[in-house]
Amino acid sequence: MTTNSSGAESIPSPHDQLTAHVTLVANMLGASPPRVADHTVAGQNLRCLQLTLPGPVSLLLVASAGYPLAAPLCLVEGPDGAFRPVALPWAVEKSSERCLLQALGAVIAPPLDAEASSEATFTSGFGLPGAPGLLTTDPDRAEQAGWQPRISPQSATDLAEQARQARFSRSSGLLGRDLEQARVVIVGCGSVGSNLAELLVRQGLGHITVIDPDHIEPSNLSRTTYQWSDCGKAKADALVRRLMAVQPWVVADGHCADIHALPPAQIDKLIDNADLVVGATDDPAAQNLLNRHCYAAGIPAVYLGCYDGAAGGEVIMVVPDAQTPCLRCAAPVRVQLEADAGQVGRNRDYGSGRLEGVVALGCDILHLTTMGAKVALALLCRQRRIVEAHLTTWLDQLLATNQIYLTASMEPDFWFYPRIFTDIPGQHAWQSLCLAVDGDDHCPVCGQHRIDPHLRAESPDLAALRGTTEGA
Numbered sequence: 001m002t003t004n005s006s007g008a009e010s011i012p013s014p015h016d017q018l019t020a021h022v023t024l025v026a027n028m029l030g031a032s033p034p035r036v037a038d039h040t041v042a043g044q045n046l047r048c049l050q051l052t053l054p055g056p057v058s059l060l061l062v063a064s065a066g067y068p069l070a071a072p073l074c075l076v077e078g079p080d081g082a083f084r085p086v087a088l089p090w091a092v093e094k095s096s097e098r099c100l101l102q103a104l105g106a107v108i109a110p111p112l113d114a115e116a117s118s119e120a121t122f123t124s125g126f127g128l129p130g131a132p133g134l135l136t137t138d139p140d141r142a143e144q145a146g147w148q149p150r151i152s153p154q155s156a157t158d159l160a161e162q163a164r165q166a167r168f169s170r171s172s173g174l175l176g177r178d179l180e181q182a183r184v185v186i187v188g189c190g191s192v193g194s195n196l197a198e199l200l201v202r203q204g205l206g207h208i209t210v211i212d213p214d215h216i217e218p219s220n221l222s223r224t225t226y227q228w229s230d231c232g233k234a235k236a237d238a239l240v241r242r243l244m245a246v247q248p249w250v251v252a253d254g255h256c257a258d259i260h261a262l263p264p265a266q267i268d269k270l271i272d273n274a275d276l277v278v279g280a281t282d283d284p285a286a287q288n289l290l291n292r293h294c295y296a297a298g299i300p301a302v303y304l305g306c307y308d309g310a311a312g313g314e315v316i317m318v319v320p321d322a323q324t325p326c327l328r329c330a331a332p333v334r335v336q337l338e339a340d341a342g343q344v345g346r347n348r349d350y351g352s353g354r355l356e357g358v359v360a361l362g363c364d365i366l367h368l369t370t371m372g373a374k375v376a377l378a379l380l381c382r383q384r385r386i387v388e389a390h391l392t393t394w395l396d397q398l399l400a401t402n403q404i405y406l407t408a409s410m411e412p413d414f415w416f417y418p419r420i421f422t423d424i425p426g427q428h429a430w431q432s433l434c435l436a437v438d439g440d441d442h443c444p445v446c447g448q449h450r451i452d453p454h455l456r457a458e459s460p461d462l463a464a465l466r467g468t469t470e471g472a
C-alpha cells in the first residue's frame, strides 16, 4: 500500500505491483533489479520487465492492466538467444506475490522459495515443468519431446551424468553401460512393439528407431504404453515422446510408414548401423521383408508374434554372424506343430493380408513381450561385446544349437505342451520351450544361393519367397 496526498492508502497500480514482485524474485536469486519499460500495443498499456539472472540468462515478463488477476506473458531466453513464450500456471486465489513466485517455479528450477540460493549461476535449456534441471539445450529435440523452455542452476550435462549413473545401478553385472551406445530398430508400435521399446529404453538402450504406419485409437489403450491424449496421433511419434518422457536422454526417432511400402534402399537406410532389429508387426509380409533385409545386411533380428487370443506366442531370433537359420527357415517348425496338435495361428484380414486384431489380455501379450525383451537385451550385449553381462552365456548355448525358436503358452493345456510335459507334475500355464530350427541350404535368404533383397515382387525369383512363411 502507498499513501496519497490526502493521507489515504491507495492500491499500487497493476504495473507497479508486477515491478515489486519481480524485484522480489530478483533479490531471491541474486539478480540485479529488473529493467522496466512501458509500451502501448493496440491501445493497451503494457509493462515489460527484463529479469537477468546470474549466468547470464534473461526472461521477459509482460503484464497488462489485468495483473495480477491475469498472468503476465513470460518469454524465456533460450541457449540460442531466442526468446520463447512459456504459459505460466496461474492460481489467482493465492496472494499475487505468491502466485508469481509459484508460476515462475514452472520456469526456473529449483522452485523459488525463501531457501533459494542467491549464489547460483543459471543456464537455460528445455525440460519438464516441476521436474528437476534441464534435459536438453537443443530446441529441435525439445520440440520432439514436448518440453518447454526452462532456466536452472544445474546444466543439462550434469543432470545427464547423474541419471546415467542411476540408470545401471539396478542392473550391475547383468547389463553394461555400453548399452547406451547400442541402436535398435523396432518395426510395429502396437502392444508388443510399444511395450518392448519402453522395456529396452528403461534398461538403458541409448538409440532407438520406431516405425509404424498407424494412428492410435482408444481401443489401443488397453495393452500399449499410450495414453488418452495420444489418440489420433501417429503411433511412431507418440512412442518417441513416451520414450523421451521415460528416459530423456534416449536418441529416438519415429517414422509413420508401412515398411512394406518403402523402397528397398530406404529400408536399408533405416536399419543401417542397427545392432538389432525387432519385427513386431501383425503383417507376415512385413516380417518376411525384414528377414530378407536384415539377413543380407548381417543384422541380428528378433521376430515376435502372438497366437490366436494370445493364448501363446513365439519369439524367433535370427543371428547372421552366428549362422543361424532365418525366419523363413523357422516357418516349417510351426507348420509341423500345427499339423500335429492343431492350428494356433491367427486369421488374416482379407484384403490387407494382415493378421486380424484379436481379443486378448494385455498381460498375456506382455508375457510374450518380456520374453522378447530379454532375448533382445541378450543379443545387444553379445553385439556390443559387453563382457560383464551374464545374459550372453545363456544366449550362446541357444545359438550354438540353433535353438532360435522360443514358443510359450499362457494357458493351461495349450497346443502341444500337454504332450511334452505329460509326466511332469505341476504343469499348468506359462510353459515354454526353445526349439531347434534346421537350416535349408536352398533358402533364398540364408541358404547357399541367396536372392538380393532389393529385388521386388515383379521378380520371378521371388516366387520362392512368397507364401512360404506366415511370419511371427
Ligand SMILES: [Zn+2]
Residues within 6 Å of the ligand: 325, 326, 327, 328, 329, 440, 443, 444, 445, 446, 447
Ligand atoms: Zn532361411
